[in-house]
Amino acid sequence: xxxxxxxxxxxxxxxxxxxxxxxxxxxxxxxxxxxxxxxxxxxxxxxxxxxxxxxxxxxxxxxxxxxxxxxxxxxxxxxxxxxxxxxxxxxxxxxxxxxxxxxxxxxxxxxxxxxxxxxxxxxxxxxxxxxxxxxxxxxxxxxxxxxxxxxxxxxxxxxxxxxxxxxxxxxxxxxxxxxxxxxxxxxxxxxxxxxxxxxxxxxxxxxxxxxxxxxxxxxxxxxxxxxxxxxxxxxxxxxxxxxxxxxxxxxxxxxxxxxxxxxxxxxxxxxxxxxxxxxxxxxxxxxxxxxxxxxxxxxxxxxxxxxxxxxxxxxxxxxxxxxxxxxxxxxxxxxxxxxxxxxxxxxxxxxxxxxx
Numbered sequence: 336x337x338x339x340x341x342x343x344x345x346x347x348x349x350x351x352x353x354x355x356x357x358x359x360x361x362x363x364x365x366x367x368x369x370x371x372x373x374x375x376x377x378x379x380x381x382x383x384x385x386x387x388x389x390x391x392x393x394x395x396x397x398x399x400x401x402x403x404x405x406x407x408x409x410x411x412x413x414x415x416x417x418x419x420x421x422x423x424x425x426x427x428x429x430x431x432x433x434x435x436x437x438x439x440x441x442x443x444x445x446x447x448x449x450x451x452x453x454x455x456x457x458x459x460x461x462x463x464x465x466x467x468x469x470x471x472x473x474x475x476x477x478x479x480x481x482x483x484x485x486x487x488x489x490x491x492x493x494x495x496x497x498x499x500x501x502x503x504x505x506x507x508x509x510x511x512x513x514x515x516x517x518x519x520x521x522x523x524x525x526x527x528x529x530x531x532x533x534x535x536x537x538x539x540x541x542x543x544x545x546x547x548x549x550x551x552x553x554x555x556x557x558x559x560x561x562x563x564x565x566x567x568x569x570x571x572x573x574x575x576x577x578x579x580x581x582x583x584x585x586x587x588x589x590x591x592x593x594x595x596x597x598x599x600x601x602x603x604x605x606x607x608x609x610x611x612x613x614x615x616x617x618x619x620x621x622x623x624x625x626x627x628x629x630x631x632x633x634x635x636x637x638x639x640x641x642x643x644x645x646x647x648x649x650x651x652x653x654x655x656x657x658x659x660x661x662x663x664x665x666x667x668x669x670x671x672x673x674x675x676x677x678x679x680x681x682x683x684x685x686x687x688x689x690x691x
Contacts (some may be wrong), residue, residue, distance in 0.1 A: 387546040390475050390565075392468035394555040395458060395650075412662045413456045419665035420445035426678040433678055436514040437503065437618070440496045441668060443523050447492060448661045451485045454478060455556040455657050462555070473541065475557040480538040482556065486633065486656075487530035493626050494588035495522045500619050501595040503593040505602045525691040530584065537580055541566075541573060554650060556657070560636070561649070581637035589630055596623060621667050628663070632656040 395405055427433045427442040458478065462468045470478075499502040499519075503510050541559065554561040559577055563570050596619070603615045632655040669675045 342434075387472075387550050389469055389629045390557070390562075391551045391552065392458075392470055392557070393551055393553045394468055396466075396468070402463050402466070406460060409456060410460055410660060412658055413452060413460070416452050416661050416665070417449060419669070420449050422666055422679070422682075423669065423675070426675065426682060430678040430681070433674060436499050436510075436516075436519050437496075439516075440492065440499055440523070440673075441520055444454070444489075444496065445665065447485060447489055448664055449481075451489065452657065452661045454481045454485065459555045468552075470557065472546075475552075476538055476542045477564070479541070479557045479559065479562065480534055480574055483537065483559065483580075484534040485532055487534060487580075488526050489629065490529065490584045490588050490633075491526040492523070493622070493629065496590050496622055497592040498522075498596055498597040500622060501599055501641070504599050504615050504619070527552050533580060533583075537576065539632070540576060541602055544568070544570065544573065556653075556654070558636075558649075558653060577637065581634075585630060585634050585637065589626075592626055597687060618672070621672065624667055625660070625664055628660050629656055 373520075398405075423445040424442045427438040427445075437522065448623050455478070456594070458470075468528065499514060506513065537559075541562060544567050545568065546564075547567040549565060552561045552565065563573060563577075566573070599615075601620055605613050608610045632652050636649065636652050669679070
């Protein structure tokens with residue numbers, strides 16, 4: 336391949352008779368060689384960008400001796416999530432005493448938790464088992480889309496559940512009129528649907544970026560922060576878009592939840608009977624615990640400035656809101672709820688009667 340610089344080197348001697356200093360021609364040759372080098376560099380970068388057809392999820396490869404322990408632990412937690420949430424869905428569907436808006440929202444929340452963990456945990460278990468983390472760009476994009484969509488849905492659904500508790504405690508006489516079945520269906524549908532177009536745009540914006548260099552994601556699933564680290568060029572606009580979406584889905588519903596609970600606590604403290612106050616607190620404390628755990632860890636992950644994000648801390652926080660909190664959710668809601676515990680005993684008695 337002949338570059339422009341080599342051609343000029345052959346032509347220049349024929350013009351040296353004009354009296355032009357030879358140093359000028361030498362400089363021109365160097366400049367053209369530099370341009371040629373930059374063109375080759377750009378071609379190399381383009382080839383590197385197009386060469387990335389898949390990512391490698393590193394997961395927990397830095398702890399090879401703990402792979403099977405982690406596999407067994409996460410498998411047990413996943414099965415616990417499936418079993419406990421399925422039981423909550425079952426009893427809230429068929430027990431007549433639980434046919435109220437609160438348990439309607441709870442059953443939807445349990446179904447959401449099942450979907451939420453199914454996006455990440457089975458893939459993580461497969462990678463721990465096979466010791467391979469290869470994932471195509473399309474599969475990575477799909478995992479990210481479903482994860483952030485379901486995460487946004489959970490934020491909104493938690494706000495809807497807080498509103499339900501606010502109406503039940505602060506406006507008990509109008510509760511059945513306000514929280515009718517049609518309105519509850521609309522609230523749940525809004526929680527599930529309104530985030531979809533936003534998350535489609537978010538995901539497509541990230542995966543239209545060029546990826547070059549390393550394709551190794553230091554995480555156990557395709558989350559936004561570690562994937563953005565692999566993108567070439569300036570990702571400031573993408574990071575700001577992620578920040579804006581996080582603000583909308585995390586910090587916008589949270590004040591609504593906070594205002595609801597301020598009014599709830601104010602109403603509870605005005606109740607004359609201690610027994611009534613205890614019952615009201617027990618129905619709200621479970622939801623408030625879940626809100627604090629989920630919003631706390633998710634806010635640290637998506638609202639923390641990028642330079643302060645340590646990769647190991649990022650994985651640890653992600654384990655909290657992708658595995659640990661969904662495992663605790665059904666226990667938090669069921670162990671502190673007398674109606675659910677009673678329904679579980681009735682279901683156990685029914686099964687015992689069938690066996691005998």
